[in-house]
Amino acid sequence: MKNSSATKTITINRRELLALGGAALGSPVLSRAFTQTNPFPQAPSLEVTRQGNVVEATLTSAPANLNINGKNAQLMTYNSSLPGSVLRVHEGDTVRLTYTNNLKEVSNLHLHGLHISPKVDQPMLEVKNAESHVYGFELPKGSSGTYWYHPHVHGNVATQMAAGLVGAMIVSGPLDAMPELRDAEEQVLVLKDLALVDGKPKEHDMMDWMNGQEGSLMLVNGAFKPTLRAAKATLRLRIINASNARYYNLKLESHPFYLIATDGGFIEKPVALESLLLAPGERAEVLVQLTSEGRFKLQNLPYNRGIMKMGGMSGMGNMSGMGGMTGSSETQPTTLMTVIAPSNPKPLALPSSLLPVEKLDLSRTVVTRRIEFSEQMMQAKFYLNQKSFDPNRVDFQGKLGTLEIWELHNKSDMDHPFHLHSYPFQVIDRNGKPEPYRAWKDVVNLKKNDLVRIAVPLRDFTGMTVYHCHVVEHEDRGMMGTLQVND
Template identity: 30%
Template sequence: MIHSVSMQLHRATTSVLLALIASFTTLCNAADVEFTLRAYVDSVAIKPGALTEVWRYGGTLVTGNSDTVANLASSSIGPIIRVQQGDTLVVHFQNDLPEATNVHWHGLDIPAAQDGYATDLVAAGASRDITFTVLNPAGTYWFHPHPDMTTAHQVMKGLAGMIIVEDAAERALDLPSGALEIPMVLQDRSFTAKNQLIYAPSMTEMMIGWVGNTMMINGYIDTSFDVPTRVHRLRLLNGCNSRSFKLAWNDATPMMVIGNDGGLLSAPRSGGYLMLGPGERADVWADFSTLAVGSTRTLLSQAFHPGQSQGAIPNGAALTVATFSATSAQTETRTLPTSLVAIEQYLLKDAANPTTPRAWPIGFSNNEFTLNGGVFVDHGVAANEIVPCDTLEYIEITNIATTLRMAHPFHLHGRSLQVIERTNLSGNATAYANVVAGFNDSGWKDTFLIWPGERVRFLVRWSAFAGDYVYHCHLLEHEEMGMMRTVRIEPCPLLGDLNNDGAVNDADLALLLGGWGTAAGDVNADGSTDASDLSMLLGNWGA
């Protein structure tokens, strides 16, 4: 009789716990931010005269703050998405393009299934829901298509958008915001006499990189900004297919960098110029408080030699990027912080392989660039491309190919890294000296320029998310030619996954409760199943 009552109580308790867990799961899966993201063909007024056909993203907010999704009127690019660290996003993606595409969330640490792997595509006319939690700190990130063999032309036609992450540490700094914050997506394009985009790269342009002859910012050819005499925050993103920039002010005002790819720096970094390769971002403190009303300051790209280049305005040519005109006098009280945010500094001695870096060299053979001795193979990995989860490792990239020597923007999906060494092994010393001071390697990076003849070494703690992510040259024509490889992150041990199905959920909870008081539901390997095991299982719920 007592045993029967005990079993009934146990079953009742189990039923109540499962009901509570179901409610808990519903709450955990609720979206903080929900929006639709539509990729579609549009016609916009970029130049006087005929409308220009573009492919673009359009966003519609479902749940979230009113400033979460900001579409750009008459622009060739997509919305600016603004979210908070810790937000869970649900994105209803609709592909209304005439071909397959996907969305890569450049710089964000998210599960591999949501990252936009090169062959994980959404067919024309189809849709997909994308869900992830924003783990990254405050910073300037972006999203763009990433289908194998078609990324370059899809991006060139307009498929790009910025995603801004905010957090408490950034808010405490009182950096310029609102009208004093200027997102700037830098791109170059070429147009026909009838205002249509031109993109039909020759083999030479595929090998060296396609460049346009018209500078655009945020999808507009008007690259001038009216500003009050205040400090501004410029969120710079190089969204070009292949053009890099050597950014400097025309009046020799120092370039004051406060952030890069993965968020704010630990302290501002001042320099005469800033190198910004395709895919890279930088946040700049732009102090216009000393400008007289009616005067201007111009953002230039100074001349440099990237190795091979071509085009009417080749990569490395001097050009005007943007002009800022002081149109109203306002009093400025904001001062540049001497320190910004705390950054965990990786140390080589803490890496799993401190003396033997994984080596992924850039090469050139059979008229194509290679990475790690090969080209892209769908989900194909070499032995040295299989890495342990949540482990700090030491990586080396070299660019010492003797044929077609040129700079490459290297991008790693799914994780931020820290550059710890640059060495010019065999490059032109004069050309290298003209750019090296502008590499913004402080803090968190996910994309960096590697110069001809250079070796770059970095530390990365691999994500806790298992799966296949790509790394590649972000010169998009090179990516399309196969200069892209896959890194496979092995699964971490998942405490609480009692049925070994790769997830911790109600099925595991039922097994744990069914083994209560025995070793059958033991999670923490102490030989029994009790409250400590339940706590550990719930801590990994949904993983």
Template identity: 25%
Template sequence: MTLGAAGAALGGAVAFGWSGRAVADALSGFGLGGAGDLANPAEIRSVDGTLTATLKPTLSQALVDDKPRKLRRYNGGLPGPTLRLRPGDAMNIRLENALPPNPLPVPDLAEYPGLSAEDICGPPGNSHVAPHDLNTTNLHFHGLHVSPKGRSDNVFLTVEPGQAFNYRVQIPDTHPVGSFWYHPHWHGSVAAQIGSGMAGMILIEPEDYVPPGLPERQIIIQTVIGSDAAAFDDPRQFMSLSAPRIFTLNGQYRPTLRLRQGERQFWRLLLANDFQFCPLDFKAMGLKAIVVGRDGTPLREPVEVDSLLLSPGNRTDVVVEGLAPGLHDMVRQPYRHGLVDLDARTIARVHVEPGKKRSRLMPARAATPPDITDAEIVRKRTVVLGERRDRRAVFDLAFTIDGQSYDPDVWHLEPKLGTAEEWTFVNTTAYPHPMHIHINPFQVVAISGEPVPERPWYDTFVVPAAGTLTLRSRFEDFDGDFVTHCHILPHEDAGMMMNVRILP
């Protein structure tokens, strides 16, 4: 099948490689976007206000680091296709679960003296501190400010192997402009599915947001689990923070990204992985970097940075400019992940080609939500993150929120629609926890008691090990049920998640 034929099979309006306008003019003479340069994922765009797509997760073999591995993927791609919409559009997405049937759990009772099989596994789907039913799935539209009810961003839906479900997601006319993503969110299978490739980007923007001549790169960073257990069905592999992970960018192992000296490109960075943090140093890549948006919210003013930290689930929209000619390593910088040291890892190369191109292009300015003021806060809450020993959990370790592992029948917090609250997460563990709140973004107010004057907007932000995070959120437009959880997905599947209900 040709590349074009493969794309047409995805449905909708599809474009490959570079996106944006006047692509040929932007790339002519630079050798970019062709052989040897990292291409964007396949793309499906809305037409006449509606995006129509089919996402089909399968378990199939793929070459990652030149070795064949079995991956769970959407539409046979790594990552899945990018979905591009405008504010006010609707998404009609058919999720067809083509993963194989779930095997019946057969625990090794010798590892759990004094416990029965039912004690360990419970009825199907009832274990909330350990992975289970790894081929059961659904969809979450991470960062979108949309309804959590019905066929929209409803993470309580269940789509079993062999079943299909039609999602209908209405994007508000006033939706923020930026980068978002989709991934599975069925509790018990999330770490296994995202850790083996099930993720894709969502872009929401007005028509003229990216100016002609500013090449756009969608860079989806994933860390598929690299072990001999290639089917990724061994919880001791995908739940282990020390198991080897293989970094890919748009499904490519250590690719090359090209630009000319003085040229600007618009990079949409997404860390769509299960657990590893990804600090990046732009100066070491020979680049100047100007951040224009984070987690789907535009900045009020562009900010030049030398480096940034991507936590699992984060997106950063950044305009980069080639400064130093040469071939530079893109390195995931070392990071202290609680009791685990993440080493420096070369994940790609950046080739800044000599030249005299001069560009000052930037994306169009977009609205940022107003700050949440003291007067808006109707309630302040404290949420405690912890851990406990539990013999049903992998490695006997379960995670908790307010002393309790996830219970699907308990709603921890019940804010009212049209109000704003301040929450302080208190981390009593030795691990950092990037906490993600569905549906509504939040402002970071303080970290470990130190105020953050700029109060940036995020939907996923790290609570330091043995530290605190104070944030504020408005509960606007949508009532209903959703969840808040750690986006280190082995922690989520081991219980660090709670239900939230927005009361009308």
């Protein structure tokens, strides 16, 4: 959130309240003072200039002091806010995004999830201090959905994201006009945890590099446990896991989620879910039907991703600063935010169908590749096919316009979320079990021993890009490979 009065809380103690007189007790103003100490901050929109379908915007990464949960924090931000402002664009738009780096270290932008050329979304590009780079691209038809942006310079990703460099990107499209979606209350939820020590991002220690760093401040749009007073009885939540390593296993009290979109946009019809697991980098859009008045907690349920625990770590190097600051893998549900339903809520009907998702013809597959995930935990080294990332090595060469199957095999002891840039894929099956619905994805989680098969159409763009684990510490420590797509 902006460093403004947005985080100001209204506090009033019992004596002051009594002094105001008993008659005031039931007044809406006072009850709000008690229930809404941290208002839900709407993710601000990035200012854009639009001429027809040409959109221009600027993003600047720089150090900034922000008020996080009532305390000053020295972070790295896009345009001085946490999260960065939402870039809102439309299918078919031509976007000209000028990125300026005012950090004292190299950075760049990754436009996570967009099907755009790797020559634009260049993972190896380095934008130095005080330099700018223009990202120019066109948003393909059918790409409406929830995306995000973050840095991608190998070796700097984990520390820069841990310092706050994340932001949302929303591509709208024709389907958003259907009444069941248009008339819902849309909210963007950027889930970003922070590990702060003395108001600064905690320095990564060995455990952080091994497990990926989790922060005990689990923020929603930069706010700690905010309260959303819903104006409408149907919510459309666009949820982004923008955390370095934390998994979110979400549940809203007394309400199922109706999944309508995954990483790459709409699915064919809503799918009811009791809980929703989002690995780092993943997104989902869900509808929530608030059918009764009340306050409902959005909780993060415990999820075991197989991380190394302190107990087994005697004799390790620098373990300082662990304690409460690295709140990893909670064993109890944690409240992320609270939703207050409107009075006399009458939710909209669910859409009966959304968007057809292309059925890929797997008989046309030209190559089947295999990627094995492994780790040397004690050295915090992570490998794909026994190799550490080398930007000068081409790991896979693909042919433009062909369909590939990739077999992702997790032979390590912890979960790894696999991410491929520029080319969205579909999950075919997991350990031989077909996926329950068709969806475009750019992140898929691999549990220990999982063998997940994905179908990867190499469409529209040639160039060199990367695939990697989206626990960004693992990416920085080698768990990344290169894909060269040729004519």
